[in-house]
Amino acid sequence: MRIGIACPYTWDVPGGVQVHVRDLAETLIAAGHEVSVITPVDDERTLPPYAVDAGRALPVRYNGSVARLLMGPVSAARVRRWLREHDFDVLHVHEPSAPSVSLLACMLADGPIVATFHTANPRSRFLTAAQGALQPSFEKLRARIAVSEAARRTLVEHLGADAILIPNGVAVDDFAGATPLPGYADGRPTVVFLGRIDEPRKGLDVLLAAMLQLATTVGDARLLVAGPGDTAGLRARLDPRLRERVDLIGLVSDADKPRVFASGQVYCAPNTGQESFGIVLLEAMAAGTPVVASDLDAFRRVLDDGRAGRLFEVGDPGRLAEVLAEVLGDPGGTGPGSTAERVRHAHTVARSYDWPTIAERIVGVYRMVSGDGRVSVASN
Amino acid sequence: MVVVALVVAIATYLTWLALRLDRLAARVAAARGGLVTQLVARAQAAGVLAERAALSDLADSVARVRAIHPVLLAGGPLDRGVELAENALSRSLRSGEVAAAGQRFPAELHSVDSEAARVALARQFHNDAVRDLRALAGRRLVRVLHLAGRRPTPGYFEIDDALPARGDLPGLAS
Secondary structure, X not given: OXXXXXXXXXXOOOOHHHHHHHHHHHHHHHOOOEEEEEXXXXXXXXXXXXXXXXXXXXXXXXXXXXXXXXXXXXXXXXXXXXXXXXXXXXXXXXXXXXXXXXXXXXXXXXXXXXXXXXXXXXXXXXXXXXXXXXXXXXXXXXEEEEXXXXXXXXXXXHHOOOOEEOOOOEOHHHHOOOOXXXXXXXXXXXXXXXXXXOOHHHOHHHHHHHHHHHHHHOOOXXXXXXXXXXXXXXXXXXXXXXXXXXXXXXXXXXXHHHHHHHOOOEEEEOXXXXXXXXXXXXXXXXXXXXXXXXXXXXXXXXXXXXXXXXXXXXXXHHHHHHHHHHHHOOOOOOOOOOHHHHHHHHHHHHHXXXXXXXXXXXXXXXXXXXXXXXXXXXXX | OHHHHHHHHHHHHHHHHHHHHHHHHHHHHHHHHHHHHHHHHHHHHHHHHHHHOOOHHHHHHHHHHHHHHHHHHOOOOOXXXXXXXXXXXXXXXXXXXXXXXXXXXXXXXXXXXXXXXXXXXXXXXXXXXXXXXXHXXXXXXXXXXXXXXXXXXXXXOOOOOOOOOOOOOOOOOO
């Protein structure tokens, strides 16, 4: 099929939606489809051959993160030209509620349009206020997909529309069999954290507090923190007792991500809320690293109620330290309830989210909505 | 001058509303077509299973929906009678007899289940489109000015299309 995908956020700024769009596009291309992506981008040279530049986006605070958005006559002209030049069988817009390229594409196109909703935000003032303005564009959507139950609920509550659930995919094979980063192959008990360090809801503070307590039970335990943010500022305010135990390596490339997981004996997701989907958990599970995560709905679901990883009470550093100590001190059995058994089950779960499987379900949706005619430029 | 601008603005707005109604009607028609295609595909797959496994109850339900499918394909309404017949097929597909037959004919049963899952999707796409159209067509301005023209308001299509639990579909680990 000829598939057009619109990505609302700046391509060369790391983010879940961008990664989703890239992996989906590449999986579809590998399956023999013709795919073109349109996206805002800062440095056009970072675009892969299948992507088209929609212009530069402005940073705006949205839903607790910084989103970079784009609406304007120049981008509109580029989107219109992109639609005209490609003659798509289906247009797939991501997060069309953000004022950016996806919404533009939705406004400008006619025909089979599919939307994927990523955000879970039960009290979005923006969505509530914008509902009336979005409706004319949203009523063109032939099918709505939500990547998580929480994202689906957000959609139902704010826009009164249902969506089918197709979760995020994981490139399982990219994560298996990686070698640890230099300096982490020595077997010293290592906890891995991956995510923005200055976003409170990612929960790094909970994990740092737990590390202080863990130091008393697992003497040589260390923490590897990978993710963007103000590393110098964090290092300065770190408890002196943690200085030798916490390594801040900043943003890692996608290519190094599997190596980050391979560098730890346990991956920890201490998030305190608003997490729509545990994509990083699935990556750790695909890598074969034991997972310890806060007991949020999304995480509980991905971890199969604790059978594929350990859960601890949200925001409780004491409990987290205990669970980490148990996993790090695992005696090495393979029976029921053992870490090895959980890791094995985690890999099976991760497999069911493998990108080719997920992309096939998305193509099924494309086929169902694209029976009659192509995507064209709307007449209004 | 002001009056002219006002008239132009109102006319533009009304034209835009009419355009939206047209577009929604086209979306409902496309969704309806997809739904009918999918109902036919489910009946086809169920017919194959009924024949191979010699299931007479299932064969009866299939015959009943097959009798009405030509009418649907010719544009007939998705009314109560259709809902009842498709519901009867859904029920037959959930019977123990069918589950047992699946042991001997796993490929046939899998094909029935995939088509049935797509019926559920097609029905959701149809009802979403109907809901959006009804929301706009129900606005007072649209009703008073008859902007929707003579088109009848489409109805929702309600059948029980829940799938029997036969193990999880890939990626549905939720």
